[in-house]
Amino acid sequence: MADSTLVFLVLGATLVAFVWGRFRYDLVALAALLGSVILGLVPGDEAFLGFGHPAVITVAAVLVLSRGFERSGVVDVIAEQLLRVGERLFLQLLVLVGTVVVLSGIMNNVGALALLLPVAMRLAREHDASPSILLMPLAFGSLLGGLTTLIGTPPNIIIASYRGSVTGDNFGLFSFTPVGAVVALAGFAFILLVGWRLVPQRAGKASTEAMFDTANYLVELRVGEESKANGLTLRELQQELEETIPVLAVVRNDKRRAGHAFFGTLREGDILLMEAGPEEMKLLEDKAGLRLGKDAEEEAEAEDDGGEASQIAEKGGEAEGRSESSTPEKGEEERDSKEAKKEKQEEKRGMDTEGLQLVEAVVRNDSMMVNRTVLQLRLHNQFGLHLVAVARDGGRLKQRLRDIRFRPGDVLLLQGGESELSESLATLGCLPLASRNLTLGQPRMLLVSLGIFAAAILAMLFDLLPAAVALSLAALVTLLVGVLPLREGYQALDGPVIVLLGAMIPVGQALETSGGAALIAEAMLAWGSDWPVIVTLVGLFVLSNIVNNAAAALLMAPIAASLASGFDASVDPFLMVVAVSASCAFLTPIGHQSNTLVMGPGGYRFGDYWKLGLPLSLVVLAVAIPMILLVWPL
Template sequence: MHGSTLVFMVLGLTLVAFAWGRFRYDLVALAALLASVLLDLVPAEEAFLGFGHPAVITVAAVLVLSKGFERSGLVDLIAEQALRVGDRLILQMLVLTGTVLILSGVMNNVGALALMLPVAIRMAREHDSPPSLLLMPLAFGSLLGGLTTLIGTPPNIIISSYRGSVTGESFGMFSFFPVGASVAVAGLVFIILLGRHLVPQRVGNASTEEMFDTAHYLVELRVPEDGKATGWSLRDLHKAVEETIPVLAVIRGETRHAGHAFHGTLQEDDVLMVEAGPEEMKLLEDKAGLVVGPEPPPEEDLEGDESAEAPGVDDEQSRDKGKGKDKSKRPSVDTEGLHLVEAVVRNDSMMINRTVTQLRLHNQFGLHLVAVARDGGRLNQRLRDIRFRAGDILLLQGGEGEIGDSLTTLGCLPLASRNLTLGQPRRMLLSVAIFAVAILAMVMDLASAAVALSSAALVSLLVGVLPLREAYQAIDGPVIVLLGAMIPVGEALETSGGAGVIAEGLLTLGHAWPVVITLVGLFLICLLLSNVVNNAAAALLMAPIAASLAEGFDASLDPFLMVVAISASSAFLTPIGHQSNTLVMGPGGYRFADYWRLGLPLSLVVMVVAIPMVLLVWPL
């Protein structure tokens, strides 16, 4: 069987696996690489050279530098200013989307979104507006901003490295700016003036209380005199009821112990603050002998207010007892001192397709899962049965000092509960100065992007801008594996003649048309591909096809590569095309079909602006 046919088979199966989403994209890419080696499409001795490719090193360095910006407080300072905008929606969208657009040009676009996402949610809550109006424009703004510089998005780095391998000279730091900035500004203007009317409104998701209804599920259960649970640990309690019901706090006298940190045994009159519905409460009463509420009040206090016997129980139980009371009149449970945080599951999280039990969330990470929201609403099934998905919003409890590290390890992004903390001025100036020197070295051709940015990352670690542990956590392992594995596969597409076959087909179809029509076709193919697979993978696969097309037309390589760079980073149609889109899906309450309403016209705007600008700046 011919090599090009085998390559098409491997790539076809790879694209199907990417689109299916059952297995993480880094595993799919690694499987494609090993299959290519076994089929003799990639020489065994060259199989893992992709992991040392300059594009991979550059992406890793950018991720470390982005984390340094975050830790130095530079971005928090910008975010603090953004929160001062008024209550006019158009100004909120302009400030938030414009800020993330600028940040995405100098740091990884997913990192820029991760920093501004809590700000947007906090702004929506302060002004009592649906976050769905702000989050999709914010995500799309991060993609548009990444178009402006070499380091803004992985496809730019890949295209630059590919050009270097073909011509001996890579694109520079600001080679993408004339076209990328024009597209970004046009996209921003469209989103602010017209696109905001296309963003779906998901009313009622701006409030943690509305999404999780936490107070209506928090109840106080007391260990009565001679109760079964006396002398039990919380582990014994969970074992007895055969259910991991979150105990948020154990109150003994005037002292409140956080549930995740309570390792003693229960005593008479201890009060357990439990997140539970009617079924779980009945289970705790029957199997552990716990009773609802603290010391019962005098009988006369209960007259005329029968609902007082079960403070915090939700309306379902009240209806069962025929009370019919307004839940707003029930005593609320004091949550002061409980370190509750919202977090969204990233699409590269270790939690995906796993349960609380499999993750050992409490034992290994010191976290209690309190509730899960999906598609803008709270999930009502048992917490232990929930298999997490990308975009799920989790309500978690943990130690204030360790919860941040645990979320980072799990692959979760803290949302509105994350406090803005300004960094030290010295660190802020250092991080900016180090980055500026690296950019200067790249612009003056003193060092390649990989060398300059890696040096900047190393210096940042040596001077203490970023601890080494956080630097390793900042490096996105799945993306690194994806790039390292797919680079040899992309080269096999070219060396086997597969890229030439595709280009020849496109040339045959478009031989009677102007070259610009072929560029439009190339843009649309790469655009559609980037919306179902990772944008870096789309760039890796389309770059050799673009080179073959340029050779077939006897035209300059640069405009074809620029079209691939722009289209590969324009994944506006689906929530799976880019991490930024996935990250806002849960907090915004979006559905899969919501994205194309704004994404389709925005994609057309990008194409209409990009192709003339490419031909103007990079003539055929």
């Protein structure tokens, strides 16, 4: 069997796996690489050279620099201003989407979205609006902003590097700007004026209470003398129940302790504040002997209320002889007193979650939680976190917590110690959605961070250093001077993207060396020989928009180069078409990480994306092709 046929079989299976989405894209890419080695398409001693490719190094450096911006407070300064925008939807979209477009040009677009996502959620909550109207435009804006510079998105870095291998000269930092800026501006204007009306509006999911309906499930359960829970630790209680029902707090002697920090044994009279529905309530009663009910003090108060009521009734006859005007006044006072006491008791019973460090977080594509359960992750033992609830597609999941396998885009309600929450979420690969405590960072580090980045940009502009070297040096200095701690630098690296790039680069080269790219180009040339070149460019745009953006750039770049050779034209416009198309994956939530990140918080369904994504893709196509031919003529 010819090598080109084998390459097509491997790539066909890879594309099907990408679209299916059952396995994470980095695992699919690694399987494609190893399969190519076994079939002899990629030499064994060259299998992992892709991980040292300049494109991979550049992407890694950009990720570290992006985290440095966050750490130094650069973006928080911007976010603080955004929160003042007010309640007009037009202005909210204008500043949010406009800001993410600009930020995505100077840092990784997924990082830019991750920084502004909590700001959008907070805006929606403060104005009692659904976040769905803001989040999809915000995600698509991050994709548009990535078009504008070399470092905005991985496809640009891949295309720039491939051009260097073909022509000996890479695209520069701002080579993408003339086309990318116009396309981004057109897409931004479309979203702002028309596109937001096409976004499916999901009702009332902006707040924690709306998404998880927490208040309806917070209950107080008392440990009685004969309760099985008496003398057990919380961990032993969960083992007894065979269920991970979260204990948010333990109240003892009027002192409340957060559940995650309570390590003693339960005693008679302890009150457990738990998050449980009717089925869990029955389980707690049957297996642990926990009961809903008033404590002795409340019962005494109730008895006193009853005694007072009976005394009033007994004295009813005496009241008949009194002045008629005084009777209703006294009756009103008594009613007011009883209502006030009732409200006081309800407030006492209805304990809230204040001070319990509850936080919402969305599961990222690269999270270690994906396709695993809470028991497999050992959230409490390993990370000190309690899982309270899980929301998917904008609604709370009703199944047992221990049975839920997490997916990218799931929104989790977690409880943990305030000091450990941030680190635990970062390790797990979750993005916090709760109101961010915006800090201005350290002014000195803010200026240092900007200075390091500016120096790298100048080195690239004046061709003093290659992009991979300049940005890697900037990332190293960022770590050395303390703008970003080393541990956070490693956490900033997006492992799945690095593996995807490192694995697919040799496979893309195999497509070229086997003659597969030339065969596809010949077929497209034969099909479009009677048509203008612009028609072929449109076809190339459509093909480059099918799968994951980085994978599309890696696979379509050799085909674009073969097409340019067949037309005896410059390779630049063909590569630019691939760069723009691969970065504009608006049609599905799996097309780009930004799309996946907003799926859970926005309550979107899989089929919601094309409603705005398809018209926006057509706008990008209509603007991009003429601009490419104008700036990069054939």
